[in-house]
Amino acid sequence: MTSPVLPPGGVPALVAHQAGLRPQALAVSDGDTTLTYRELVAAASALAAELTARGIGPGSAVGLLAARSTRLVVAQLAVWWTGGHAVPLDPAYPRPRTADMLADAGALLTVGDKALLAEAGIPAAQALALDPNGLPQAATTAPHLPPDGEHALALVMYTSGSTGRPKGVQVTHRAITDLVTAPDAVVLGPGDRVLFHSPSTFDAATFEIWSPLAVGAAVVVSPAERPTAEDLTRDVERFGVTAAFLTTALFHQLAARRSRIFGVLRTLLVGGEALSPEHAGTVLRAFPWLDLVNVYGPTEATTFTTLHRVREADCAGPVPIGRPFGGARVRVLDEQFEPVPQGGRGELWIGGARLTPGYLGQPGLTAERFREIPGAGRMYRSGDLVSARPDGALDFHGRADDQVKVRGFRIEPGEVEHALRQHPEVSEVAVVVRRAGAEDAALTAFVVPAEGHRPTGEALRGHLAERLPAHLVPTGWAVLAALPLTGTGKVDRRALADTDPADGDTTPARPADGDTLTPLQQEVAAAWARALGHPVERADADFLAEGGHSLMAMWVVDDLREDLGVDLSLAQFFTHPTVAAQAELVERALLAAHGEPTEEQR
CATH class of the missing domain: 3.30.300.30 (ANL, C-terminal domain)
Structure with missing residues (x-):
């Protein structure tokens, strides 16, 4: 398949090109703020001028600490237009973690939401707060592309590190461009709307934001801080989303519950763990028009390395992770770095132009994970065990080391x-x-x-x-x-x-004599028990202490909505983590729905 002729200058040039072609087309919307391509370019250019005035230029690292929003997209594009590179930060991370990442990246400035910057303890001299009520409307200078734009650094994405120090994966503009314009990947066009719901620190966000903006499609931002399953479904329905990415675990949960989200989407990418053939088959039988794509790839190779379009026939056994695309190269090698026979298991090595230059400030670790493979060039040792089918599609067989995915x-x-x-x-x-x-x-x-x-x-x-x-x-x-x-x-x-x-010594505390749950507490406890897989019998039981996590919480919230007609957000769920506290929230919501005063109002 012939690659399209692209303007030089990486992703910023692609966005500017689309603004010239379709200035009035929708570019980004988060429900509150909507920007056309012309407005996106103007806002990013104006912010870039402000960043330049603060000393940001080619090679500068800039932290991004903002809620998922239109302004976050503008800020990242603005950083790129100065020639700098972005360091995405998660608002949910503990303050020490954020400080360590900024120090490791050598960030000169952190751009973001005022409250989040304050919570993270970013000094005022190193912070630039975005206006929550609007975006820059006029550019003081025309947008310019960074020198050597394609090979310049675009992002530093931090992943878990085995030594206790997070690894800063360097991602270039060339790598992102090849990902979002690959002709042998998922094809998007100006009529598409892609859901942006991943944390900005998760490499899937690179696909969610820049794949649509590179081709004139629209980015639809899921505005909830922690979107529930119902939030995601409503966003897809109300914004007319045509394409989305879901982690495998979330896909499995949505498939098990026959979510109506599949009835709206045209294209769905799924990745992160082994895909269940049972769940994939269930969805494809119910929604035969859905283009279900199983994707695989580490951050070191820029988000996705291989893909496989899943057909119902694939669901009779393990679903393959597919073939490389977008210029990626793969080899299946044994412990002596020699190719394994076809069908044999070996470690997956990845090469190509989308490979990271290495880990920021960690040359030893970079040398350990990357090496020259005869006949294949520089490649990354993924640590994943795979085998190749006769047609070249890869099957995943787990890890060769201790790294895990949850x-x-x-x-x-x-x-x-x-x-x-x-x-x-x-x-x-x-x-x-x-x-x-x-x-x-x-x-x-x-x-x-x-x-x-x-x-x-x-x-x-x-x-x-x-x-x-x-x-x-x-x-x-x-x-x-x-x-x-x-x-x-x-x-x-x-x-x-x-x-x-x-x-081991993990016996949960049992209810004390006379400790009975109220009817509402029993409803909450029952919803917890269905998600956790064990009884919950105390009003002071803590969800995390009981073994819960964010994905389980989504289903508790979903069950409470279906059983009691009460919508709790995940933020409310985790700030009220006990059975008793959540029962109080439910009671308030029920009283408010019926127009009755709460205890505090009486």
Whole structure:
């Protein structure tokens, strides 16, 4: 397939080109603010001029700390127009994590929402607050493209690091351009609307934002801070979304519940973990017009490396992750870096122009993960085990190392273990995934306490929550006298993955005598129990302490909406994490719906 002739200058040039072709076409909308392509270019250009006045130029690192919104898209484009590169930051990350990322990236300035900048402790001299009530309307200078635009750095995306230090993956404009304009990938056109609902720190956001803007389509921003399943479905329906990406875990949950979201979409990309053939088959039979695409790829190779269009016939067995696209190259090699025979299992190595230059400030780690492969050039060692079918499509067979994926998040257990060892009551620790690949997969910590101590899961969870993102905090905990070892003296992670935490010191507290739940508390507890897979019998039970996580919370919120007619947001859910607190929220919502005063109003 012939590649299109593209204007030089990377992604910013593609957006400017589209603004020239269709200035009045919808570019970005978040429900509150809508920008045409002409308005997007004008706003980004004006902000770029302000950034330049603050000393930002070619090679400058700029943090982005804003809620998912139209202004976030404008800010990222503006940074690129100065010649700088963006460092996406998650508003939910603990302050120390954000500070470490900014320091590691050498960010000169952080652009974002005023309240989030303050919460993160960004000094005023290093912060630029975006106007929440509007965007710049006029450019003081014409937009310009960075020197050597295609090969300039566009993003630094941080992923989990096995040594306790996050890895800053460098992504170039050329890499993003090749991703979003690949003729052998998902084809988008000016009539499409793509849902942007991933956190900006998740590399899927690169596809969600820049794939539509590169071709004259529209970005539709899901405005909820933590969108529930119902939020996503409503956004797809009301904005007429035609294409979206979902993590595999979320897709499985939506498929199990026969979500109406599939009835609106034309194209759906799914990736992050092994795709269930049962769930894929169920969706394709119910919605035969849906273009379901199984995608695979690490951040080091710019979001997606391979893809496979799933047909119902694929669902009789494991669904392949497909073939490389967009200039990516792959090799399946053995431990001596030699090609394995067709059909044999080996480690997947990835090459091509979309490969990262390396990890920011970590030349040793870069040298460890990248090497020259004879006849293939520079390649990245993915750590994933695959085999090739006769037609070249790849099947995924798990990991060759300890790295894991849970709900689409890439997790180095070593990073979690490093943070836990900093707790004074911990002697040894091992973090594994129990029920890997299943819908109830759980990141689980097995802890050996320091002599004379008996740390609780609640205390250790709080310790990690102050230091790590939520997806790196285990949902299962057990205290053991010693960690099991293999014959070579290494921690037996396979044995731990097969160990029920209940075999350790994790017995949940039982209800005290006379401690009964109110009817509303019983409804909440029942919804929790369906998601958690075990009874919940205390009013003061904490969702996270019970082993819950964000995906489970989505289904509790969904059940409460269906059972009681009450819409809770995920933000409300996590700020009211006990059965009793959520029952109070439900009661207030029910009274308000019937026009009755709450206890506080009486």
